[in-house]
Amino acid sequence: MYVATVDAGGTRTRFELRGPDGTVRCSHAGTTCHPAQVGLDAMARMLREGVERVASAAGAPMASTAVSLGVAGYGPGREGAVETALEDAFGDAAALLVASDAEVARVGALGGADGVLVVAGTGSIAVGSFDGLPVRVGGWGWPVGDEGSGAWLGREAVGLVLRRHDGRDPAGPLLDAAVCEALAVDRPEAIVGALAASRDQRRLLARAAPAAVSSARGGDGGAQALVDRAAAELARLANRAAEGHPGAPVSWTGGLFSAGDAVLGPFKAALDDTLVPQAPQGTPLDGAWMRAVRALNL
């Protein structure tokens, strides 16, 4: 049997087709198909088209292809609607497995073992599994949750730049210019207009997060304080998700962690002493593959 693995995140959707031996035959990347952004019907259509694309390129008939999906927006209260839309779209597939994008990422990062994964991209969440029971902490979304995420850090960075501009915070050497460049404005006052004109403030503000990280790395103390707070919030998600499970492994994924030690250092430092930081073993697509192997006895 072939397996189409899909990681449908809030920013991008990645597709791979794997042969019966697990080797990747074909891959493809598209835009987000988050149901809150494109609707359930478009989500199902985009996923179908992406799977067909990698399957046909690899010569895999749909009747011999299992589809294992990790889907953003597959959260409490939404499962039923998402599953129905996907069952309609993949009725001719050999099998269909649906989970959240965070769940397939957790399986991939921890190699299927019990433990916690912290995801910090535009949003943030911790997902865990212990003795077959799932745990979710955070992930409440913009603008009231997603502490420590890219959108959160970007918003805090813009706020700091504006407070520096009117003198409430002491100036720093790097953050202001880096944030203006990230938001494509020529001066801090113009940020307000850019936000008002934006159709997706969350995404726009997340663009300022790398500016905060690079400014921290370059020695801007105010930016460093923000990155430390973001890392502490992400560790707090993990600490809560792993509560009662001393020795549990904690892994990480998402754009914010791609900055490396600038974020990982304070993140590991803020984890509870009993927890074991563990670099991700595999990708979300590896997780989708592992779920298929397990469920279908491949």
Add this chain to the structure above:
Amino acid sequence: MYVATVDAGGTRTRFELRGPDGTVRCSHAGTTCHPAQVGLDAMARMLREGVERVASAAGAPMASTAVSLGVAGYGPGREGAVETALEDAFGDAAALLVASDAEVARVGALGGADGVLVVAGTGSIAVGSFDGLPVRVGGWGWPVGDEGSGAWLGREAVGLVLRRHDGRDPAGPLLDAAVCEALAVDRPEAIVGALAASRDQRRLLARAAPAAVSSARGGDGGAQALVDRAAAELARLANRAAEGHPGAPVSWTGGLFSAGDAVLGPFKAALDDTLVPQAPQGTPLDGAWMRAVRALNL
């Protein structure tokens, strides 16, 4: 000469017509005409209609009526466009005076004297005047600024409720139910859907601010910490606006301060020692009247 005084805020617009002796002959209240929400043309039309309403009710001909306005959205970079729209709308009035809503509030609260006014409604800003020079601190708007405002406090309160819900913060006795009631949802998880369905998240979140204040007053420690932070942010606006002017009076206005000592107590405590808290002497409409008296030698 008659004077039409107008306080056009981000939530409501208030109109009064005063006779030559300053007594109020007629008053009226309408919805907001903030240009960012209704556009410049609608703003001018709504202000014209409101002024005509109080003027005609008092038998005041427009040619004998000076119009003194405090307008939300009259900030750096917007003055020219706002003034042009208002000059077109009030070309037949005896005189036209335009300022920001915060500026007329400052004149009213401080009786025209030098000093600082902190405005904390849905948004927040400090405006000051010293030796004829204006000062503005904050007021950068949602979602990156307006620290300590109703929208800011409401967002923090919702975030705390959600962190309590997933166990990141310890439970408190009052805030959760009060916030759910304010947002018209039956449980914390439903807040996310209510926000997604809202066309004005800023306004919706501001509705949770009174819940935070009342919960703090009732003994919810988490809510108290949020209210203290809001009050400290508001004091920080004032401290920066009054920097270099020891002994300056600092007054306050806006919905958040209407809670009384629950907010005023920590606000006064966080003001720089050299500053003098001073209860507002008059309303924004009094300020608009005083500006007219001064400019037109009434």
